[in-house]
Amino acid sequence: MEPKSHENGFNDDDSNRGEKVWLVHRGGFCAAIKLNQSNGAVNIEPGKVLIELEHNGEQMYVDDDDIEKANVGELDLSEDICHLKHLNEASVLHCIRQRYASNLIHTRAGPTLIVVNPMAPLSLYSEKVVSMFKGCKTEDMPPHVYSLAQTAYRAMLETRRDQSLIFMGRSGSGKTASFKHALYYLTLAAGSTNRLLTAEKVNAINTILEAFGNTKTVMNSNATRFTQIFSLDFDHSGQIASASVQIMLMEKSRAGRRTNNESTFHVITRLLAGAEGHLQKELQLDNVNLDENNLFVYISSKLDDRQKASADFSRLAQAFYTLNVDQKSVKAIWSVLAVIYHLGLASATKVGSGSTARIQFAHPSAARRAASLLGVSMEELLAAAFTTSLTNSNPGTPTRSPPDSLDNTLNAAFDSLEGLVIGLYSEAVAAAVSLINKAISTSIHTIASILLVDTPGFQNPASCGQQAGATLSDLKHNYLQERLQLLFHHMTLVMPRERYAQEMVEIDMEGFNESYPGPLVSLIDRSPQSHVVRTSQRDLREADRRGLLWLLDEESIYPNANDDSFLERLFTHYGDRESQSLLRKAPGNRQFVLQHLQGTNPVLYSAIGWLKNSREHPAVKNAITLLQDSSKEEISSLFIGNLARGGTIFCGSIAGMEGTQSLRRVSSIRRSFTSAGVKRNSVMLQVKFTVDGLIDTLRRTGTHFVHCYLLQHNGGTATIANGKLLQHTSEDIVNVPLLRSQVG
Numbered sequence: 167m168e169p170k171s172h173e174n175g176f177n178d179d180d181s182n183r184g185e186k187v188w189l190v191h192r193g194g195f196c197a198a199i200k201l202n203q204s205n206g207a208v209n210i211e212p213g214k215v216l217i218e219l220e221h222n223g224e225q226m227y228v229d230d231d232d233i234e235k236a237n238v239g240e241l242d243l244s245e246d247i248c249h250l251k252h253l254n255e256a257s258v259l260h261c262i263r264q265r266y267a268s269n270l271i272h273t274r275a276g277p278t279l280i281v282v283n284p285m286a287p288l289s290l291y292s293e294k295v296v297s298m299f300k301g302c303k304t305e306d307m308p309p310h311v312y313s314l315a316q317t318a319y320r321a322m323l324e325t326r327r328d329q330s331l332i333f334m335g336r337s338g339s340g341k342t343a344s345f346k347h348a349l350y351y352l353t354l355a356a357g358s359t360n361r362l363l364t365a366e367k368v369n370a371i372n373t374i375l376e377a378f379g380n381t382k383t384v385m386n387s388n389a390t391r392f393t394q395i396f397s398l399d400f401d402h403s404g405q406i407a408s409a410s411v412q413i414m415l416m417e418k419s420r421a422g423r424r425t426n427n428e429s430t431f432h433v434i435t436r437l438l439a440g441a442e443g444h445l446q447k448e449l450q451l452d453n454v455n456l457d458e459n460n461l462f463v464y465i466s467s468k469l470d471d472r473q474k475a476s477a478d479f480s481r482l483a484q485a486f487y488t489l490n491v492d493q494k495s496v497k498a499i500w501s502v503l504a505v506i507y508h509l510g511l512a513s514a515t516k517v518g519s520g521s522t523a524r525i526q527f528a529h530p531s532a533a534r535r536a537a538s539l540l541g542v543s544m545e546e547l548l549a550a551a552f553t554t555s556l557t558n559s560n561p562g563t564p565t566r567s568p569p570d571s572l573d574n575t576l577n578a579a580f581d582s583l584e585g586l587v588i589g590l591y592s593e594a595v596a597a598a599v600s601l602i603n604k605a606i607s608t609s610i611h612t613i614a615s616i617l618l619v620d621t622p623g624f625q626n627p628a629s630c631g632q633q634a635g636a637t638l639s640d641l642k643h644n645y646l647q648e649r650l651q652l653l654f655h656h657m658t659l660v661m662p663r664e665r666y667a668q669e670m671v672e673i674d675m676e677g678f679n680e681s682y683p684g685p686l687v688s689l690i691d692r693s694p695q696s697h698v699v700r701t702s703q704r705d706l707r708e709a710d711r712r713g714l715l716w717l718l719d720e721e722s723i724y725p726n727a728n729d730d731s732f733l734e735r736l737f738t739h740y741g742d743r744e745s746q747s748l749l750r751k752a753p754g755n756r757q758f759v760l761q762h763l764q765g766t767n768p769v770l771y772s773a774i775g776w777l778k779n780s781r782e783h784p785a786v787k788n789a790i791t792l793l794q795d796s797s798k799e800e801i802s803s804l805f806i807g808n809l810a811r812g813g814t815i816f817c818g819s820i821a822g823m824e825g826t827q828s829l830r831r832v833s834s835i836r837r838s839f840t841s842a843g844v845k846r847n848s849v850m851l852q853v854k855f856t857v858d859g860l861i862d863t864l865r866r867t868g869t870h871f872v873h874c875y876l877l878q879h880n881g882g883t884a885t886i887a888n889g890k891l892l893q894h895t896s897e898d899i900v901n902v903p904l905l906r907s908q909v910g
């Protein structure tokens with residue numbers, strides 16, 4: 167925009183007034199009238215137009231390119247943005263904003279649903295509202311997450327083909343909230359045989375999964391850290407006859423994270439705050455001290471936080487009751503979680519020196535509590551916790567912290583203890599998911615399924631003020647979001663175009679600006695085509711390039727490789743001019759930027775510790791051995807049972823595979839989830855193959871996409887005062903550049 171102050175050429179003559187337009191500028195857009203330039207105005211530069219701003223009457227010349235046609239006011243609240251006569255960015259943003267100001271947070275974009283996070287509870291979802299949508303056809307329903315679920319249900323009944331509801335968006339944008347509403351709708355609207363799945367049970371499942379898989383981050387105070395497929399399997403009559411949950415790509419490293427500014431999963435703090443009486447004594451949690459230094463668990467000193475955590479724990483315990491889960495199994499899970507707490511206190515220390523040096527628990531009394539809760543001896547626990555800290559017993563694992571000095575020996579011990587804790591936590595989650603599936607899955611023959619997919623949202627911590635750079639876990643979540651975008655692109659643009667071409671229908675794509683996530687996805691996950699590795703050649707042949715995940719994986723097995731050598735290889739592969747629009751170096755230590763979401767969301771990453779984190783520590787696997795060897799029957803039987811059902815969470819990185827009918831029907835999907843790559847210790851290739859499996863699964867279904875939008879960067883942590891939206895204007899609430907980057 168180039169505003170100009172003119173003393174000549176402007177007049178208020180109504181005959182001069184033209185069409186309504188938007189003046190688009192970096193901070194947003196504003197309404198204006200395009201004035202007729204032939205009358206009055208002199209010396210008009212080519213490519214300029216004369217406008218009058220609506221809000222203050224100021225007249226100015228601006229670039230023609232900065233103007234977009236506006237629609238008539240009657241279309242302000244259009245239910246479907248495809249109905250706008252002038253379909254341009256400013257008009258779409260205006261429509262979403264106007265609807266939001268009228269408490270209409272759902273908008274259609276053709277078959278896709280847009281939902282903006284209202285940052286306040288709205289009374290849009292209830293049993294009564296469900297009954298209004300039940301049985302309806304798409305064209306008879308207003309945009310709502312219930313209407314999308316109803317459309318999927320109807321399509322499943324009519325075609326007998328599996329359907330999926332896929333929730334996409336940034337962290338905190340409301341994916342999980344909409345996911346839960348859709349699940350609630352389908353449960354109530356379809357009903358289930360023998361009350362297998364009720365709204366109460368769905369609520370209980372969400373409570374459990376949220377406790378085990380969510381945490382607090384800068385972007386969302388209740389951020390989901392796992393991908394979930396909730397499968398509803400329907401019989402001939404359209405009722406739910408079986409259901410199951412699969413959990414994958416869990417950010418399990420968070421359970422063993424030893425940095426002060428990262429929270430662990432909710433369930434641990436809830437257990438510590440909420441276990442009372444007999445349970446508290448049994449778990450030996452009666453002396454929890456707020457000031458103690460725990461490696462893995464941070465307990466808030468705020469009374470409010472602890473009271474809330476305690477109330478949440480009661481709800482969690484009640485959720486297991488609601489699902490009729492055997493209480494001995496629940497107790498076994500609590501024990502494993504309490505063990506993590508005790509191990510965090512036990513910590514590690516080095517005793518002796520030279521050849522007699524040994525690693526020991528720094529606080530043996532805490533370690534004894536852990537051992538007795540697990541039902542193993544101190545020797546067994548010690549061996550499981552520190553096997554790899556003095557000698558590198560796993561030849562496949564690089565010695566990144568060679569135990570050649572006091573610090574390195576101790577660091578290796580801490581890494582090992584962390585590995586065990588991550589393993590214990592993963593097993594606890596797998597057990598919880600198995601118990602859920604036992605409660606809701608049956609072997610009744612079903613004809614088709616609806617898969618609801620919720621994922622951790624797109625992460626850009628800098629957008630919420632965290633300047634340290636995004637982590638490797640953030641990259642995994644962002645990679646999944648890119649793959650979902652690619653799937654969306656394929657299903658909504660490529661496939662219809664191919665269909666039109668087959669049917670020889672001509673479509674006018676002029677002026678259509680297609681953005682394509684393919685190049686960045688390829689930069690991240692492109693498989694190696696050749697065996698040339700570790701070249702420092704700048705002019706790599708195209709065929710020799712491999713994606714970031716593969717580079718990280720390869721680098722992590724080279725002795726003496728480190729985060730710097732990984733970055734060097736990354737820039738050897740992608741330092742060329744063309745790749746600069748996707749990847750560039752950043753000034754900070756080991757920092758780089760990936761231009762995510764077609765450049766609309768550049769994320770600054772910090773690659774510190776990436777190499778270490780791209781291999782699973784061997785101690786992770788010690789957890790299952792300890793649990794199976796437990797002298798406590800409730801523990802060993804729960805975890806032996808887990809293994810017998812697939813023992814999936816370590817190797818396949820998926821929990822709950824046993825419960826699924828939809829995945830069982832398509833055995834190739836099952837294979838891709840459990841393929842050889844997934845079984846390797848490589849965390850990065852597990853990510854790649856698991857995402858491949860998920861996308862393959864979804865591709866075979868009728869897809870229904872929900873795009874969730876954030877109106878404020880901190881929308882996942884903010885609630886509008888008094889729970890009210892602004893009455894007259896939404897301008898204070900809607901961050902237009904942010905919304906624009908999501909719409910784009």
Ligand SMILES: Nc1ncnc2c1ncn2[C@@H]1O[C@H](COP(=O)(O)OP(=O)(O)OP(=O)(O)O)[C@@H](O)[C@H]1O
Pocket residue numbers: 283284285286287288335336337338339340341342343344385386388389390391621622623624874881882883
């Ligand atoms: N439809 C809604 N109605 C009311 N509040 C909502 C709605 N959607 C989101 N919110 C609010 O926003 C917060 C963040 O939403 P949610 O956890 O669903 O985001 P998300 O996209 O799943 O985030 P992440 O990817 O981090 O898991 C919720 O805790 C809730 O306070």
